[in-house]
Amino acid sequence: MHPVTFFVPSFMKAINDNTEDSLRSIISQPSPGVLTFEMLQPRFCELLVAEVENFEAWVNDTKFRIMRPNTMNKYGAVLDDFGLETMLDKLMDGFIRPISKVFFPDVGGATLDSHHGFVVEYGKDWDVDLGFHVDDSEVTLNVCLGKQFSGGELFFRGTRCDKHVNTGSQPEEIFDYSHIPGRAVLHLGRHRHGARATTSGHRINLLLWCRSLQRDEEISKRFLELVWRVLTREERKATGIHCCY
Numbered sequence: 001m002h003p004v005t006f007f008v009p010s011f012m013k014a015i016n017d018n019t020e021d022s023l024r025s026i027i028s029q030p031s032p033g034v035l036t037f038e039m040l041q042p043r044f045c046e047l048l049v050a051e052v053e054n055f056e057a058w059v060n061d062t063k064f065r066i067m068r069p070n071t072m073n074k075y076g077a078v079l080d081d082f083g084l085e086t087m088l089d090k091l092m093d094g095f096i097r098p099i100s101k102v103f104f105p106d107v108g109g110a111t112l113d114s115h116h117g118f119v120v121e122y123g124k125d126w127d128v129d130l131g132f133h134v135d136d137s138e139v140t141l142n143v144c145l146g147k148q149f150s151g152g153e154l155f156f157r158g159t160r161c162d163k164h165v166n167t168g169s170q171p172e173e174i175f176d177y178s179h180i181p182g183r184a185v186l187h188l189g190r191h192r193h194g195a196r197a198t199t200s201g202h203r204i205n206l207l208l209w210c211r212s213l214q215r216d217e218e219i220s221k222r223f224l225e226l227v228w229r230v231l232t233r234e235e236r237k238a239t240g241i242h243c244c245y
């Protein structure tokens with residue numbers, strides 16, 4: 001399948017033009033750090049939903065035990081496990097990294113190099129809501145695939161470091177977003193958020209938690225260098241690590 005069968009024309013054009021202006025022209029930022037844009041074709045959303053439903057039916061029939069997306073969801077499936085890993089690699093490399101490079105340069109947006117991709121399912125017979133949390137990602141892509149539902153709004157409460165993750169929010173950090181099928185939301189993993197109850201129907205969203213292992217390694221290296229520098233000569237010796245410091 002060709003990208004034009006997945007993506008809406010405005011999104012394809014902005015990515016192909018590959019300039020900061022072209023990306024800014026399709027992206028709205030209704031609250032600081034929450035980006036939204038039209039992304040997937042309705043037909044592609046339907047195909048992906050059908051694929052997820054087939055997979056769920058097969059899991060039910062065979063009683064096969066599958067990995068659920070994360071510790072917070074009882075329903076949904078990890079997409080990397082059913083053959084979509086290559087497609088998700090391309091989605092991150094060709095589409096999400098160029099956007100993150102412009103909007104999230106300070107958290108490794110330009111060096112996103114690994115991901116965890118999954119679908120979540122909400123409604124009366126699935127998960128109902130999702131509590132306040134941060135994601136295990138540098139940048140998260142969340143696209144609504146359908147089907148028909150009410151409720152399920154994402155609520156945002158501002159970005160914090162690990163130490164301050166449970167502190168209060170400023171009024172300007174409080175923002176609710178209503179999902180629209182085909183439309184994407186992109187935010188930092190550490191932007192605190194949750195999803196309100198899906199009160200009727202069936203909501204299915206595609207999530208791609210994008211990470212930068214390169215950035216993690218750079219931070220660990222800088223931290224170790226700093227620790228090394230503050231150790232006394234004796235303490236350095238005691239580590240048994242020999243170097244020419």
Ligand SMILES: O=C(O)CCC(=O)C(=O)O
Pocket residue numbers: 120130135142154193194195205207
């Ligand atoms: O249900 C949603 O749209 C939010 C999902 C989410 O935040 C997550 O899976 O990390």
Ligand SMILES: [Fe+2]
Pocket residue numbers: 133134135140193
């Ligand atoms: Fe999340």
